[in-house]
Amino acid sequence: MREKQFKKAMLGAGYVSAVIFCLLPFVYMLYISFIDAASLFSKQEAAFTLKNYVNVIKGENLHFLTYLKNSVVIALISSLVTVIIAGLGAYAVTRMDFKWKTAVLLGVLGVSFFPQISIAGYIFKMLAALGLLNTYTGLIFPYTAWALPLSLWILAGYFLSVPPDLDKAAKVDGAGNFQIMAYVILPVALPGIVTAFLLSFIFMFNEFLFALMFTSDEAARTVPVAIALFTGLHGQVPWGDIMAAAALTTAPIAALAAVFQKRIISGLTQGAVK
Amino acid sequence: MRNKAAAFLSRPGVAPFLFLSPLIALIGCLILIPVTGAVVNSLFRDVTFLPQKFVFFGNYISLFSDSGFTRAAVFTLFFTIVSVFTEMGLGILLALLLNEKLPGRGFLRVAVLIPWAIPVAVSGRVWELIYNFNYGFANSFLLKTGLMNSPVNWLGTEAGAFLALVLADAWKTAPFVAIIVLAGLQTIPDELYEQASIDGAGIFQKFVYITLPVISPVIIVALLFRTIDALRVFDIIFVLTGGGPGGSTASLSMFAYERFLSGDFGGGSAVSVILFLMAMSLSLIYLKAAKLSEALK
Numbered sequence: 001m002r003e004k005q006f007k008k009a010m011l012g013a014g015y016v017s018a019v020i021f022c023l024l025p026f027v028y029m030l031y032i033s034f035i036d037a038a039s040l041f042s043k044q045e046a047a048f049t050l051k052n053y054v055n056v057i058k059g060e061n062l063h064f065l066t067y068l069k070n071s072v073v074i075a076l077i078s079s080l081v082t083v084i085i086a087g088l089g090a091y092a093v094t095r096m097d098f099k100w101k102t103a104v105l106l107g108v109l110g111v112s113f114f115p116q117i118s119i120a121g122y123i124f125k126m127l128a129a130l131g132l133l134n135t136y137t138g139l140i141f142p143y144t145a146w147a148l149p150l151s152l153w154i155l156a157g158y159f160l161s162v163p164p165d166l167d168k169a170a171k172v173d174g175a176g177n178f179q180i181m182a183y184v185i186l187p188v189a190l191p192g193i194v195t196a197f198l199l200s201f202i203f204m205f206n207e208f209l210f211a212l213m214f215t216s217d218e219a220a221r222t223v224p225v226a227i228a229l230f231t232g233l234h235g236q237v238p239w240g241d242i243m244a245a246a247a248l249t250t251a252p253i254a255a256l257a258a259v260f261q262k263r264i265i266s267g268l269t270q271g272a273v274k
Numbered sequence: 275m276r277n278k279a280a281a282f283l284s285r286p287g288v289a290p291f292l293f294l295s296p297l298i299a300l301i302g303c304l305i306l307i308p309v310t311g312a313v314v315n316s317l318f319r320d321v322t323f324l325p326q327k328f329v330f331f332g333n334y335i336s337l338f339s340d341s342g343f344t345r346a347a348v349f350t351l352f353f354t355i356v357s358v359f360t361e362m363g364l365g366i367l368l369a370l371l372l373n374e375k376l377p378g379r380g381f382l383r384v385a386v387l388i389p390w391a392i393p394v395a396v397s398g399r400v401w402e403l404i405y406n407f408n409y410g411f412a413n414s415f416l417l418k419t420g421l422m423n424s425p426v427n428w429l430g431t432e433a434g435a436f437l438a439l440v441l442a443d444a445w446k447t448a449p450f451v452a453i454i455v456l457a458g459l460q461t462i463p464d465e466l467y468e469q470a471s472i473d474g475a476g477i478f479q480k481f482v483y484i485t486l487p488v489i490s491p492v493i494i495v496a497l498l499f500r501t502i503d504a505l506r507v508f509d510i511i512f513v514l515t516g517g518g519p520g521g522s523t524a525s526l527s528m529f530a531y532e533r534f535l536s537g538d539f540g541g542g543s544a545v546s547v548i549l550f551l552m553a554m555s556l557s558l559i560y561l562k563a564a565k566l567s568e569a570l571k
Contacts, residue, residue: 007477014371015382021364021445022385028411029400040409085296092293099287104294111305113557115506117527118550119308121534121542122315126308145304148297177289206393208509209527213534224395228513239403246396250388257391258384265387268450269457 026250033247037240052244063218064245067226071205074136074222078143079200083193085144086151091181093152094159095167105156112149116209124213134216142214143204150203151196157270158192159185195267198260205253223249309550315543322537333544342521343545346529353439353525354504360444361500362493365451370485372452373459390449398513401442405429405514432522435515439523443510447503451496458492459485498560502553 033053035046056064093101123142124133132138166188167180175183186193208224215221227249230242257264283289316334319327337343368386372379389397404411405428416422428434462484470480508527511517517524517532524532526549533542 089297096290098290118546122308122311224393228395
């Protein structure tokens, strides 16, 4: 009996500390985003204000909404392309017989361990030569290549779970590879496709080093880089504005994580448990 | 014509190659060629405004006599060891908690997921304010609760900056460890624990004799993923300390980035090749440990 009570107390304490540990920075971020920045520097009472949000959204020189748009558009296009290309690859890997299958899978897995910086310098030169620095295209291509390994592994896992009898039956009926993909695999593996898309989107939305090196202004710069480089013009750091921008960026991603938590978790654990 | 095309497509190896070609092309052009390019670049003096010149291992030799580089290498290794240990510990604790049938378990799962899902650059700015010497949350908390008599100079001292980085990094990545470990925990049937309770085993005995053996393969996977990721740490350092104070928290990625930024592509490439070799040797260990080649067959 005593052991049970001890366990209960431990779990309760653990639950509370875990929630505080995970969410405290966000609570603090929200709090600062809603108070007058001046009260941060002095000892006076903090007054509620929406001024920081107005500054961030209306401030023309900040371009915050443009950065947000860049991030969303680049991440959306890249994850769409990633899922299509990885889907074709996953179909080949799970549904076709060929000699160098293991080599492809291991090669792709190996690539995902490359440090980003080891390719960033050379890609910078390539993009500069092609005139693609500071453009959407200049980020979409490297992002897609970068996210392909993870998507291929996730999709291959889900495609394997589609019973092979289904596509054998379709083959007997005269269906080609593309028809099998569209009418047999796609409907059954749809949750996997959503998972791969979501994870790619989150990874690309969060990406920092490429965006930092390959963009220079609001034409293509993404939100993480903009917020990282966001310093005041007049010496003092505009913490209220920064926290409001951070909150506006956090909200959609946090909502995505909350709605799709099961999908995200299953995607992340793919392969790790096998 | 049509028959020829059909005959070509039905040859073994052709259709799989066609399906894989976009993937291979993209990875080839944007990952394999750039890595090879970095290796080649690292053998040249490739500095803006100077004519290119083949210097063989010259860039590498000058790196090893550069105290900034050795410092970055030592910092990267030290940071990797300390932060990965912290993350693994916190992550396993979080996973054990998530595995319990508690009321509000769904909320906890979302709370754990959010730090992982938010861009490091964004949460990094929040940590920067938390660590602020004059008005950050960390110092006002420590002073008000009486845990400290004077404010801690988090980002202005070497030890403070190191701790600050480890905490911010662990906060971001412990959730990832927790999710991977949780998947392992969920494969343990409840009956095992019930039987052990009947046999009189306590909480800690159950953890050591039932839980640990089952989740150890998953722990190895999480450990190696995290180690390889920590070796290339960049974002949180760029945002929180910028490599300071005095270059004491510059990681190898940061060091390479600064070389690129200053226009020294040869030197930057040499640093990134060294980092690449470190990560690849670790991932080879990973491939062996996880015996993935077996699982693929």
